[in-house]
Each structure stands twice: as C-alpha cells, then as structure tokens.
Amino acid sequence: MPDSRNLPPRNLVATSGAIALLLWICAAARHALLQSNAYDLGLFDQWIWLVSRGLPPISSMEGVHILADHGAWALYGAALPYRLLASVQWLFASQAAALSFTALPLWWVGRQAGLSPRLCWLTCGLWWLQPVVFNANLFDFHPEVWVMPALAGCYWASRAERPWLWFALLLLLLGCRDGLVLVVAGLGLEQALRRRWIWAGAAIGLALGWLALLNRWLYPLLKGSDTGPKAAGALFSYLGNSLDEVLINMVLRPDLLIRHVDWAGGVVYLLLISVALAPFWRRISLPVLAGGIPLVVVNVLSEEAPQRTLVHHYSLPVAVIAVVAAIDGLALQPRQPVPWRRFGWSVVCWAALAKPWFFTGPYLERLHQRPAIQQAITAVPAEARLSTTSYLVPQLSQRKQVSFPRARRDKTQLDQLDALLLNPLDPGWGSSAQRQKQLLRAAKAAGWTCRNWANGLELCQAPEG
Numbered sequence: 001m002p003d004s005r006n007l008p009p010r011n012l013v014a015t016s017g018a019i020a021l022l023l024w025i026c027a028a029a030r031h032a033l034l035q036s037n038a039y040d041l042g043l044f045d046q047w048i049w050l051v052s053r054g055l056p057p058i059s060s061m062e063g064v065h066i067l068a069d070h071g072a073w074a075l076y077g078a079a080l081p082y083r084l085l086a087s088v089q090w091l092f093a094s095q096a097a098a099l100s101f102t103a104l105p106l107w108w109v110g111r112q113a114g115l116s117p118r119l120c121w122l123t124c125g126l127w128w129l130q131p132v133v134f135n136a137n138l139f140d141f142h143p144e145v146w147v148m149p150a151l152a153g154c155y156w157a158s159r160a161e162r163p164w165l166w167f168a169l170l171l172l173l174l175g176c177r178d179g180l181v182l183v184v185a186g187l188g189l190e191q192a193l194r195r196r197w198i199w200a201g202a203a204i205g206l207a208l209g210w211l212a213l214l215n216r217w218l219y220p221l222l223k224g225s226d227t228g229p230k231a232a233g234a235l236f237s238y239l240g241n242s243l244d245e246v247l248i249n250m251v252l253r254p255d256l257l258i259r260h261v262d263w264a265g266g267v268v269y270l271l272l273i274s275v276a277l278a279p280f281w282r283r284i285s286l287p288v289l290a291g292g293i294p295l296v297v298v299n300v301l302s303e304e305a306p307q308r309t310l311v312h313h314y315s316l317p318v319a320v321i322a323v324v325a326a327i328d329g330l331a332l333q334p335r336q337p338v339p340w341r342r343f344g345w346s347v348v349c350w351a352a353l354a355k356p357w358f359f360t361g362p363y364l365e366r367l368h369q370r371p372a373i374q375q376a377i378t379a380v381p382a383e384a385r386l387s388t389t390s391y392l393v394p395q396l397s398q399r400k401q402v403s404f405p406r407a408r409r410d411k412t413q414l415d416q417l418d419a420l421l422l423n424p425l426d427p428g429w430g431s432s433a434q435r436q437k438q439l440l441r442a443a444k445a446a447g448w449t450c451r452n453w454a455n456g457l458e459l460c461q462a463p464e465g
Contacts, residue, residue: 007108008103008104008107008108009117012103012104012107012121012124013104015103015124016100016101016103016104016124017100019100019128020093020096020097020099020100020101021096022096023095023096023099023100023134023137024089024092024093024096024097026134026137026138026356026359027092027095027096027137027138028089028092029359029363030138030358030359030363031088031092031394033363033364033366033367033370034366034369034370034373034391034392034395035362035363035366035391036088036140036391036394037140037390037391037393037394037428037429038061038390038391038393038394038397038403038404038429038430039061039140039390039429039430040140040141040142041088041091041140041141041394041397042061042390042393042394042397042402043059043061043062043069043397044075044091044141044142044143045088045091045141045394045397045398046059046060046061046397046398046399046402047059047066047069047075048066048075048078048079048082048091049082049086049397049398049399050066050400051066051075051076051079051082052079052080052082052083052086055400060400060401060402060403061393061402061403061404064222064223065222065223067218067222068218068219068222068223070143070177070178070179071174071175071177071178071210071214071218071219072143072144072175072176072177072178073175074143074146074147074172074175074176075143078090078091078094078143086398088141088394091141092141094146095137095141095142095145095146096137098145098146098147098148098149099133099136099137099145099148100128101149102127102148102149102151102152102320103124103127103128104149105149105152105153105155105156106123106124106127106152106320106323106324106327107120107123107124108153108156109123109152109155109156109159109324109327110123110327110330112156112159112160113159113327113328113330113331113334114331114334115327115330115331115334116334116335118338119330119334119336119338122330122338122339122343123323123326123327123330125343125346126276126277126280126323126326126343126346127319127320127323129276129346129347129349129350130276130277130319130322130323130350131276131310131349131350131352131353131354131355132273132310132313132315132316132318132319133316133319134350134354134355134356135310135311135312135353135354135355136312136313136316138355138358139311139312139313140394142177142313143176143177144173144176144177144179144180144313144316144317145313145316146176147172147173147175147176147180148316148317148320150169150172150173151169151173151183151317151320152320152323152324153165153169154166154169154170154173154187155288155324157169158187158191158199163199163202166199167202167206170184170187170203170206171206174206174207174210178210178211178214179295179298179314180317181207181208181210181211182207182294182295182298183291183294183295183317184203184204184206184207184210185203185204185207185208185294186290186291186292186293186294186295186321187203187291188200188201188202188203188204188205188206188207189204189290189291189293189294190287190288190290190291191203192204193286193287193290194287215243235298235302235303235304235307236250236301236302236303237303238256238259238260238303239253239256239257250301257301260303261300261301262305262308265305265308266300266308268308269299269300269308269309270296270300272308272309272310272353273296273310273315273318273319273322274322275349276322276345276346276349276350276353277322277323277325277326277346279342279345280325280326280329280330280339280342281325281326281329282328282329282332284328284329284331284332285325285326285328285329288321288324288325288328289321289322289325291321292317292318292321292322295315295317295318296318299314299315310353311355366391366426368455369426369455369457372453372454372455372457373392373395373457375453376421376451376453376457376459377392377395377396377421379451379459380396380419380421380459381418381419381461382399383399383400383418384399384418384419384461385399385400385401385402385416385417385418385419386399386401386402386403386417386418386419386420386421387402387403387404387405387412387417387419387420387421387422387439388402388403388404388420388421388422389404389421389422389423389426389427389428389431389436390404390428390429390430390431391428391429392421392428396421401416401417404428404430404431405422405431405435405436405439406430406431406435407427407430407431407432407434407435410435412439414439414442414443414446414448414462417462418461418462419459419460419461419462420439420440420443420448420458420459420460420461421457421458421459422436422439422440422457422458423436423455423456423457423458424436424437424440424456425455425456426455426456440458440460443460443462444460446462447463448460448461448462448463449461449463
C-alpha cells in the first residue's frame with residue numbers, strides 16, 4: 001500500500017465523504033421524483049433482490065440470468081446488504097461513494113508522481129468536476145461505477161511495481177462489466193508503449209481470455225445459444241451478426257465503417273471527453289491517453305448514440321484516464337503554483353456539461369403525480385405478477401415478475417399477470433399510450449377490478465383464483 005507519509009489527509013477523506021453524501025442525495029431525489037427507469041435500475045434491483053432471497057436470478061424483463069447480462073459477478077456481493085434491508089438506496093449510496101472516493105487513489109497517484117499536496121488537491125478537484133461523474137451518478141445504477149477507484153489504483157500499482165495487486169485490480173474491473181475488457185486491454189496497450197512487455201501481455205491476455213470465456217462458454221451456457229449476434233450485433237449490426245464477424249469486418253471492410261459511422265458525432269464526442277482536461281495534458285501524457293483508445297473507438301463506432309454522450313456511464317473510465325494523464329502533465333513541474341485559470345476552465349466545462357439543472361425542470365415533471373402513484377403502489381400486492389410503466393418498475397421491482405409494456409413487439413399477456421399499473425397519459429420510456437390502453441381494455445373485458453386516478457393512472461387486478 002502507499003507509504004503512510006503520502007496517505008490522503010483527513011480533510012480530503014471528509015471532503016470525499018461530503019461529496020458522496022451529496023451525490024447520494026441527488027440520486028435518491030431523482031428516484032423519488034419518479035425519474036428512474038426499468039433500464040437499468042429496475043433490472044439490477046430485481047436481479048440483486050432475487051439473489052438475496054435465494055431465488056433464480058433471472059430477469060422477468062429480459063429473461064436472462066444475472067451473469068448472462070454483462071458477466072458482472074460482483075453483483076452477488078450486493079445481495080448481502082439486501083438481506084438486511086432490500087432497498088435501491090444501497091445501490092445509490094455505493095455508487096455515490098465509489099465515484100467520490102475515487103479521489104483517494106488519484107491522490108496517491110499524484111503523490112507518487114511527486115506532486116505537491118496542493119496539486120494533488122487540484123487533481124481530486126478535476127475528478128469531481130468531470131461532468132460524466134455527476135451525470136453517471138444520476139443515470140440510474142451501473143455496477144462498473146463501483147470499480148472506478150480500482151481503475152485509478154491500477155495506475156498506482158503499476159508505477160509502484162506491484163504486479164500482483166495490479167493484476168488483482170484488473171480482475172476486479174472485469175467482475176463488474178464485460179465492457180471493461182476494453183479498459184483492461186487499453187491498460188495493456190499503455191504498458192506496451194512503455195515497453196513493459198510482460199505487463200502488457202498479462203493485461204491484453206487477460207482481456208482476450210475473459211472475452212472468450214464469456215462469449216464461448218458462460219453466455220451460451222446461461223442463455224442456451226450463442227450470444228454473439230445479440231451482444232455485438234446490437235452495437236455494430238452494420239459489421240455483422242456475431243462478434244467474430246464484427247472483428248473481421250472492422251479490419252477487412254473499412255468501407256462499411258465509412259458509410260455507417262456517425263463521424264460528425266464522433267468528433268463531437270472526442271471534444272466532449274477531452275475539453276475539460278486537455279489544457280493539463282502534455283506529451284508525457286500520451287501513453288496514458290492511449291490506454292483509452294479501445295473504449296473510445298468502440299463508443300465512436302457503435303450504433304448506440306448514448307455511448308457518445310456525457311449523460312450516460314459509458315465514458316466514465318475515460319474520465320479516470322484523463323485525470324491520470326493530467327497528473328502526468330502536472331508532474332513536469334511538480335511544485336508549480338496551482339494553475340487556477342486552467343482549473344477555472346474545468347469549472348466552466350462542468351457548469352456547461354453536467355446536468356444539475358435537470359432538478360429545476362425535467363426531473364419535476366411527475367412531481368404532481370406522486371400522491372396518486374404512492375396510493376397505487378401501496379395497493380399493489382407484494383407477490384403480484386405486475387406490468388407497469390418503465391418509470392414505476394424500479395419502485396416495484398422487488399418481486400419475482402415485473403415488466404413494462406413495450407411499444408413494439410410487446411409480449412405482455414394478461415393470463416401471466418395479476419396486476420396492471422399503467423398510465424396512457426404518461427406511458428414512459430419504451431412504451432406507448434396505444435399499447436397501454438389496449439391492455440387496460442383487455443383487462444376490463446376479462447373482468448379485472450380496476451381503479452383510476454385523476455392523473456390518468458389505472459390499477460387493474462385480476463380476480464382471485
């Protein structure tokens with residue numbers, strides 16, 4: 001571990017705790033304002049609740065095992081506090097703490113680079129001011145957020161010549177999301193640029209081995225078929241229907257990339273992820289920045305536009321990489337005065353790209369519905385097989401079966417449900433007023449007991465037996 005003389009000061013730990021509390025309050029407030037969604041908070045909450053109750057952890061929305069989603073075995077650990085008290089607040093609190101306390105290993109990296117304590121404080125501030133940090137905290141919950149401190153710790157372990165600690169942290173990264181193989185491969189690329197061939201081979205080999213293990217064994221075992229078309233084709237359908245086809249065509253068919261990739265959006269994305277910290281980077285920062293290439297390339301080439309924003313979690317590892325690159329840039333003059341102008345630019349970028357203003361408008365849209373919704377939620381039996389709107393799923397996801405009616409190719413069947421809680425006037429993400437009205441009409445025709453509220457919300461329950 002770091003030398004005791006370089007441990008973060010108590011006021012930094014206290015500041016990190018205060019920021020974690022603020023982030024937790026923001027996430028909990030968004031949830032209370034009915035802005036969380038089935039994807040992904042409801043999805044993870046149901047999985048973890050099922051594990052905590054010793055039930056098969058298979059999502060009723062996706063029909064897949066908890067490990068068949070992203071191979072995130074770390075989610076099993078979250079079931080322990082759920083045994084004491086099943087609440088999404090565990091997820092919000094742990095996510096907020098992980099984001100805030102990533103500042104501590106970044107402090108160690110800064111001290112390791114020879115930075116003065118003031119410059120180490122600066123690097124912690126640069127992390128907290130990354131727009132994607134604030135935004136990812138609000139965007140429901142994602143387990144890869146838990147390992148951002150571990151990612152920062154990888155840089156300390158590598159530079160301290162602690163190979164086993166470094167390798168253990170890489171394993172921890174992979175345990176929170178399969179997509180982090182790109183980050184692990186990127187860390188290997190950085191080591192290769194530094195001509196540390198054994199370290200590079202270990203990281204790249206681990207990334208490729210884990211990817212092969214998931215796609216060739218675990219996913220087919222849990223899903224019963226090859227998941228390549230679902231995993232790779234969903235992001236790169238223009239390159240093929242399987243992971244192998246995507247990789248081959250990415251190299252052999254550049255014309256497909258030229259025709260289908262949103263290059264303008266890619267340029268904007270590169271600007272978004274670099275604008276706040278670019279003034280701190282220097283030539284010495286390039287090996288660290290190169291470690292972000294695999295993840296950034298996938299985000300640029302993906303057909304999913306959310307991967308190229310700072311609203312979602314996809315670019316969060318890039319933020320860690322960017323701050324470490326800034327540390328290397330500052331290390332050229334480790335005793336320089338705090339560069340307040342450059343720091344002020346980061347503050348301006350946070351104000352422009354973070355989304356705290358959502359609490360003054362978009363997040364208040366359902367505030368007037370809360371009394372009616374709380375009454376309806378209370379009336380839903382705990383064991384009922386339920387279909388509801390996407391924004392109510394995470395309020396009711398701690399049950400064996402919960403889903404939301406989709407606008408397209410909906411598979412909702414009344415004979416497999418005990419209750420409907422829908423609002424055609426506010427159908428929520430992924431659904432439609434037409435489909436919800438259709439289900440409510442069918443329930444009434446089947447003799448279900450229904451109750452409605454002035455805001456358009458309706459609760460229909462099947463007859464007993």
